[in-house]
Amino acid sequence: MKEPLPPRDVQQSKDLKNAPVAVFDSGVGGISVLREMKRLLPHEDFIYFGDARNTPYGEKESVALRALIFGHAASLLARAKALVLACNTATAVAVKALRAAYPNVPIIGMEPAVKPALAVGNHPRILILATETTLREKKLKALLARYNSHATFLPLAAPELVRLIEAGKTDSPDLDAYLAALLAPFSGNPPDAIVLGCTHFPLAASAISRVFSDTVPLFHGAEGTAKELKRRLTSANLLNEQIHLGTVTLTASDSAALPRYLSLFSK
Ligand code: DGL
Numbered sequence: 001m002k003e004p005l006p007p008r009d010v011q012q013s014k015d016l017k018n019a020p021v022a023v024f025d026s027g028v029g030g031i032s033v034l035r036e037m038k039r040l041l042p043h044e045d046f047i048y049f050g051d052a053r054n055t056p057y058g059e060k061e062s063v064a065l066r067a068l069i070f071g072h073a074a075s076l077l078a079r080a081k082a083l084v085l086a087c088n089t090a091t092a093v094a095v096k097a098l099r100a101a102y103p104n105v106p107i108i109g110m111e112p113a114v115k116p117a118l119a120v121g122n123h124p125r126i127l128i129l130a131t132e133t134t135l136r137e138k139k140l141k142a143l144l145a146r147y148n149s150h151a152t153f154l155p156l157a158a159p160e161l162v163r164l165i166e167a168g169k170t171d172s173p174d175l176d177a178y179l180a181a182l183l184a185p186f187s188g189n190p191p192d193a194i195v196l197g198c199t200h201f202p203l204a205a206s207a208i209s210r211v212f213s214d215t216v217p218l219f220h221g222a223e224g225t226a227k228e229l230k231r232r233l234t235s236a237n238l239l240n241e242q243i244h245l246g247t248v249t250l251t252a253s254d255s256a257a258l259p260r261y262l263s264l265f266s267k
Helices: 030-040 062-077 088-101 114-119 132-136 138-147 159-166 173-186 201-211 222-235 255-266
Strands: 021-025 046-050 082-085 125-130 152-157 193-196 248-252
Touching (some): 021 030, 030 201, 046 255, 062 088, 082 088, 088 138, 114 125, 114 138, 125 138, 132 138, 132 152, 138 152, 159 201
C-alpha cells in the first residue's frame, strides 16, 4: 500500500513540546474523547478535526477508508506532535499502518472498553455496539478473542445511530424508536453490560441506557484513551510545559458542522 507521507515541518521543530495534539474523528463522536483529554491534560493545545463531509466511516470499504484517513493524518501531523484517532472505526482500519508510517510519532487509538467492563463487577454477557467496519476488522475480533473465556460477547452494528447523532438527534423520538427496534431482541434477556465501541455513542448514552430502564451499565473508552495519551506524551518527553491553559481549535471538512462541535465541546 502506498500512502502519502507528510511534510514533517512540526516534527522537525526544536519546539515540539509546544506543538498541539491532533484529534481526529469522522464527525462529532471524537468530541466526547477530546473533552476527557482536555480535562486530564489542561496545558496541552488541541486541534480537533471532524471529517463531516465523509461521515459515516462505519459503512465504508476498508481500503478506501484507510487512504482517506492517511490523507487527513498527513495534514494534521504537519502541525501536531501527536495524533489521537478518536474514532474506533479509524483505529480498526488504520492505526497499525499509521504507526508503521510514522514510527516516531505518538499515535493513539481507541480500544472498545471491554477490559473496564470486565474489571468492574460480574458481566457474563456483554453487548458490543460498534460500526459495521469496526465489527468486521481483525482488531476487535482479536480483542474479543483475548477475553472470551471471561464473558460472552454480543457484537451488534448500529449504523443508523451514527447518522442520527451526526444530525443532532441525540434526544429525539427517532433515536428512541431506532434503539427500541435495534435492542428489542434483548428485551426479555438484557445484557449485563454494554460497551459503546464507537465514539459517537456516548453522546446518546442516556437514550441507550433508558432502553433497559437504566439497569445496564455502559462503558466507553474516552478515559482510557486520555490516560494513554498522557502516558505516551510523558514517555516521549513531549508534555507541554506552558503555564497557562492550552487552547482548543475545532476544525472540520465541512464547516457547517462546527457550531455543533462547539456546542458539544462546551457542554
Ligand atoms: N466515531 C466513529 C467510531 O468511533 C465512527 C462513526 C462513523 O463515522 O461511522 O467508530
